[in-house]
Each structure stands twice: as C-alpha cells, then as structure tokens.
Amino acid sequence: MKHAGETTSDEAQALLQNRVASFALSFGAIMLVAVIGRTIAVLRYPEELAFVPAGTLGFQAAATGCLLVIYLLTRGRPRSAGFVRVVEASGLLAAGACLEVVAFGMTERLLWGGAIHDMLRDPHTRIFGYFALVMPLIGLAFVLTYAMVMRAAFVPTSARHTTLLTLAVGAPLVPIGFLAGSAADGMGYHLFSSSSLATGAAIQWGITTVVCTMISKVIYGLREEVREAKRLGQYTLEGLIGEGGMGMVYRASHAMLRRPTAIKLLAPDRAGTEALERFEREVQLTAQLTHPNTVTIFDYGRTDDGVLYYAMELLDGATLEEVVEIDGPQPPARVVRVLEQVAGALGEAHTIGLIHRDVKPANIVLARQGGENDVAKVVDFGLVKEIERRVGATVSREGTISGTPLYMAPEILTEPDAGSPRSDLYALGAVGYYMLTGQHVFEGKTVIEILGHHMHSAPMAPSVRLGDRVPEELERLILDCLAKDPAERPQSASELRRRLEQCDVPRWTQRKAQLWWEAHGPGLSERRTSGPPPRSETTMTVDLVTRKA
Structure with a gap:
C-alpha cells in the first residue's frame, strides 16, 4: 500500500x-x-x-x-x-x-x-x-x-x-x-x-x-x-530533452495513461504577446496534420500561471543533426529514404495550406517506432505559416524574417512574405546535402555572409564537396532543390518524391537501419547523458533593415 x-x-x-x-x-x-x-x-x-x-x-x-x-x-x-x-x-x-x-x-x-x-x-x-x-x-x-x-x-x-x-x-x-x-x-x-x-x-x-x-x-x-x-495538468515533467525555436521540450508522463510523452513549453524569456500567439498557432496548425511522418499532438493547455504547453508523442531516436555528427556523411540509400518520408509529411502540410519555414536536420527525427527503424518525423512547426493567411494578420514583425540561416531559401531573404512550399523544398534539399556530405551547403563567419551565399553563390556539387561519387540522379535532384529561382526547383513535394523514387540507389532496408542503430545507438545515449541537452542550429529573426540578427 x-x-x-x-x-x-x-x-x-x-x-x-x-x-x-x-x-x-x-x-x-x-x-x-x-x-x-x-x-x-x-x-x-x-x-x-x-x-x-x-x-x-x-x-x-x-x-x-x-x-x-x-x-x-x-x-x-x-x-x-x-x-x-x-x-x-x-x-x-x-x-x-x-x-x-x-x-x-x-x-x-x-x-x-x-x-x-x-x-x-x-x-x-x-x-x-x-x-x-x-x-x-x-x-x-x-x-x-x-x-x-x-x-x-x-x-x-x-x-x-x-x-x-x-x-x-x-x-x-x-x-x-x-x-x-x-x-x-x-x-x-x-x-x-x-x-x-x-x-x-x-x-x-x-x-x-x-x-x-x-x-x-x-x-x-x-x-x-x-x-x-513540474506538473502540468495530468502531465509530470521528468527531464529536459532539448530546445527548439519556440521553447523547451521535456520528457513527461501522463498520470492516468502512463504513456511516455514529450511536453513543449514556451520558453519564459520568449513569453511576449507575439510569441504566445505564434506558439498557440503552432499547436493548432500542427494538430491538423495526420501524416505518419509528422509528430503527433496529444494535448494542449495552459498552466495555472499562464505558461503555454502542448503534449506530443515521445520519439525514441535521434535528430538528423545528431546522426551526422556521430557518424558523418550518410549512405545515399538512407538519404533517399529519409527525404521521401519528409517530403510526404511536407506534402500533406502544403496541401492544407501550411509552410513549415524551418526545415533543418534538428527538426527531423529518425525514430524507432512500431518495430520499424528510421521512421522520419518532422517536428517543431514553430514558424509554420498559412499560405492564404490574410494581409495584416501576420505574426512576424514587418521587415523581419525568421528561420535558420543555414537552411533559408533566397526568396525569403528578399521578400519575407514570398515563402511558398518550394521554400520548404529548398531547405529539404539543403538537408539532403548535409546528410550526403556531412557539411552545410554554405558556411560563413557571420549570419549575413551565410545569407549572402544563399542569394548569390552556386552550391558546390555534393560529389565534389565529399570527394567521392554520388548517384547522378540524386545529386542532380539535390542541386535542383537548391536552385535560386523557385521555378527551377521541384514544383511540389509530390514531384520531389517521384524523382526520389527514380534515383538509382540501393534500397535502405530495415536490416541496414537496425545494424546502424545497434552500432551507434549506445553512443547517442552516452552523448545525451554526459552533456547538456542538444541545441540545434539557431533559429533566429533577422531585421532586413538594420541587417542585424
């Protein structure tokens, strides 16, 4: 008793x-x-x-x-x-x-x-x-x-x-x-x-x-x-997992269901009116998505002292950022498999009029779920935007852009409201580039330098950057996604998936994925227990007038 x-x-x-x-x-x-x-x-x-x-x-x-x-x-x-x-x-x-x-x-x-x-x-x-x-x-x-x-x-x-x-x-x-x-x-x-x-x-x-x-x-x-x-309604926080663009993510458990859950809290230092509205909109829009490669939202609420939070499925796995950091460039077969799944998740969001606007390795989790390995999950819709949102109803401040500079499409830099589904595909192409080479498309000493590369510099071919052969169809597709002109990119996530299916690469099997997790899973767990929670490439707001982040 x-x-x-x-x-x-x-x-x-x-x-x-x-x-x-x-x-x-x-x-x-x-x-x-x-x-x-x-x-x-x-x-x-x-x-x-x-x-x-x-x-x-x-x-x-x-x-x-x-x-x-x-x-x-x-x-x-x-x-x-x-x-x-x-x-x-x-x-x-x-x-x-x-x-x-x-x-x-x-x-x-x-x-x-x-x-x-x-x-x-x-x-x-x-x-x-x-x-x-x-x-x-x-x-x-x-x-x-x-x-x-x-x-x-x-x-x-x-x-x-x-x-x-x-x-x-x-x-x-x-x-x-x-x-x-x-x-x-x-x-x-x-x-x-x-x-x-x-x-x-x-x-x-x-x-x-x-x-x-x-x-x-x-x-x-x-x-x-x-x-x-640490208790939020029926949820009890158990430990910090990581931090995203809009808040902190904790491991939690439900008092009655005993179901492992992830709780995202709006960071106290970001609890202004604009951040509150954006955070609330994030959960409301994400909850509309049902694709198996999009994180599932369970619940949403507010604490007694007004802190916003939402509960989502707890993913057993690692972000693409962690995967590349611990293992370097990934096999083309795995890159194709991951991009197909993420394109499917983005395709659903685009179909109902949503743009993610912060696609990057840290927002894609490779999970072990339902007996399957390498189930890609798109998370953190903190910067999501409705395509048909009315003029004057935008949450972002006028003259600013929000996102992760390393994965920001050039058209967003010149015209923040010009973001479209093809902007997400640009970022996804940059994710594929990162997985293939272990390096970002563009590097720079300052944010402005990186943004300048996105606008004016041609990306180096992945095979040249890697110093090794990359399947021609896959390399061509990655570079098409990174085209400066949105019209030269795949026109939809569905088109991107079709072209990925046509790439002549070996199939990434469950057996290969299992062997990878057996070899690297312990190392990932050790990294998390021995150091602070992972903090991704910084998502930031850049003022286009002053050119300050």
Whole structure:
C-alpha cells in the first residue's frame, strides 16, 4: 500500500532505491570500522573483556552484515518501491536489535564484574561508577540517533514512514533501560531506578523521532513541491530533452495513461504577446496534420500561471543533426529514404495550406517506432505559416524574417512574405546535402555572409564537396532543390518524391537501419547523458533593415 502523498514514478523509485543503497553502504562502512577497531582493542588489551564480552563483537559484526545485505539487495537492477522499503525496514530493525544486544551484554557484564562494584562502593568514585553503568545505553542511543537522523536526511520517504520506522528501531531502548535499572536496584544501587532509566530512554528517543520526522517532512515536502512545480495538468515533467525555436521540450508522463510523452513549453524569456500567439498557432496548425511522418499532438493547455504547453508523442531516436555528427556523411540509400518520408509529411502540410519555414536536420527525427527503424518525423512547426493567411494578420514583425540561416531559401531573404512550399523544398534539399556530405551547403563567419551565399553563390556539387561519387540522379535532384529561382526547383513535394523514387540507389532496408542503430545507438545515449541537452542550429529573426540578427 502506498502512503498518502508518496510518488510512485520510475524516477522517484530509482531515487529511493539509490538513496537506500547509499545510506546502507555509508553507515555499514562506519560500523565496519568500529568492529575492526574493537577487535584490535580486545586483541591488544585483553583486560577490555572485563567490560566488553567477546560475544558482543559477533552481534556488532552481525549488525554490519545487516546493512551490507540492504546494500546488496537494493543496488543494481531496478526494484519496486515496496520491495526497497521492506528490505530497508527489515535490515534496520535487525541491525538495531543486534546493537541493542551488544549494549545489554555490556551492561550485564558491568553489573556482574568486580571493577564496577569497587567504584560504586567508594563514595569518591561512585558517580563515575554510575556513569560507567549507563554508558552502554547512552552509546547505543547515540549510534541509533546518528543512524536514523542520517537516514531521514538522506532517504526520500514520507514523514509517516520515517516516524514509524524510527520508533520501531529505537523502541528496545526503553526495556533495556528498565532492565539495567532493575538489575542495579537488585544489587542495592539506587541512584538510577528502573523507571527513571526507562523514562529517560523514552524521552530521548521521542525527541530523536520528532527530529527525524521533521527532517524527513521538510526534505520530502521540498521534493514534492519541486515535483508539483513540474506538473502540468495530468502531465509530470521528468527531464529536459532539448530546445527548439519556440521553447523547451521535456520528457513527461501522463498520470492516468502512463504513456511516455514529450511536453513543449514556451520558453519564459520568449513569453511576449507575439510569441504566445505564434506558439498557440503552432499547436493548432500542427494538430491538423495526420501524416505518419509528422509528430503527433496529444494535448494542449495552459498552466495555472499562464505558461503555454502542448503534449506530443515521445520519439525514441535521434535528430538528423545528431546522426551526422556521430557518424558523418550518410549512405545515399538512407538519404533517399529519409527525404521521401519528409517530403510526404511536407506534402500533406502544403496541401492544407501550411509552410513549415524551418526545415533543418534538428527538426527531423529518425525514430524507432512500431518495430520499424528510421521512421522520419518532422517536428517543431514553430514558424509554420498559412499560405492564404490574410494581409495584416501576420505574426512576424514587418521587415523581419525568421528561420535558420543555414537552411533559408533566397526568396525569403528578399521578400519575407514570398515563402511558398518550394521554400520548404529548398531547405529539404539543403538537408539532403548535409546528410550526403556531412557539411552545410554554405558556411560563413557571420549570419549575413551565410545569407549572402544563399542569394548569390552556386552550391558546390555534393560529389565534389565529399570527394567521392554520388548517384547522378540524386545529386542532380539535390542541386535542383537548391536552385535560386523557385521555378527551377521541384514544383511540389509530390514531384520531389517521384524523382526520389527514380534515383538509382540501393534500397535502405530495415536490416541496414537496425545494424546502424545497434552500432551507434549506445553512443547517442552516452552523448545525451554526459552533456547538456542538444541545441540545434539557431533559429533566429533577422531585421532586413538594420541587417542585424
């Protein structure tokens, strides 16, 4: 059964398991040092056995073993939260019981040994004798208090769970105090009565329990507040995936469906009126698209504090930008396969009157989906434009252009409103060029220099840039897409697809794609875990009057 308010997400369970294992290992190491120290002391000074029975060393070692068992059972492969809690509670109770046996054994040895009686009979040393008599109980209380406070601060569990576990671990302190006081009373030493020792132990452990509960409540409460801050309606954000032209993309999960989801949030620094309208229009227009090679939109909403977001399918794969960065130029067969799929997605958008306006490698994801490899998905319609949009209704500021300079068609640079489906095909040709050669069509030290190349410079043939043969039909098609005059490019995405089908290249099979993912998938995963989320070639707005980006 889950305690009220406790989270059960994979992330929370992994954290709980990791913290329990780390706590057990850390405290177990401290206990091991103590066992070794006591063993050395007894071997070097045998008279220590007058105060420390040899058998108690075994129980102290057993307590250390209990902590080691907790560590071994909670490290490594994922375990359920229930399993981790049971292992932790059982191990701590067993370790506490072993330590309590040690303390009781030491108290019993002191009571029945001769040295303590000599101290208690002498008025000058009696106070030291009483102090020595309660030292095992004080030492046990200190060790258990240290352990439970350390656990409360380190292991993320609810205050209720911490309270019950702390009470259970320290409960034997009370009967141990009672038994020690009773034994002393029976021998005629009445400074500490059984009730006073038991009451003192109860008060001390009660304070410890309150402190542990408050620590756990504060830390667990802060974690819940952070988690609540990451909750958008029925979605919980789990980690940043990347950033696009209009906002940040997070991995998320739905509270009821348990379906992995990607959530796109409008970046706080872009939350002006224009950005809000553009972001809202992005999701509304993207939701109209149903092509299998276009990312699917699930939901759309606004947080309580007004932050816009939308939920879309979470893609298991990599952007073309990442693919080329990790593997360099791609085989012509793969280039043709990807361009065919992307052309299909753009074709649907163009048919219903939408232009993407930001086609680039970072906005095309090669996903593994439905048992298929290399399923191309077009994402980030943040700059999408309706072809028949009324004059005066444009979201962009007058005299500016928005897009990615490395993939911007020349006609957009001279006349921002002249964008057409063939502008997207220009950008797609530049994507194909990048996949074939591993390099951008044009390079430059400044944005203006790159834009100037798009307007005036002829692209170098991919085969020349690559220094290797490229299928003639494919090279011709890429260069046609990159023509300065839109009339010289393929006139539609459908025409582009037909010409791609006519290219004389080997078929890019599922087997080839699978082998590629097996070889490079681990490297892609390592890149993402070892560094910051990928940030694509910058999408920016350029003022055509001042020529500033």
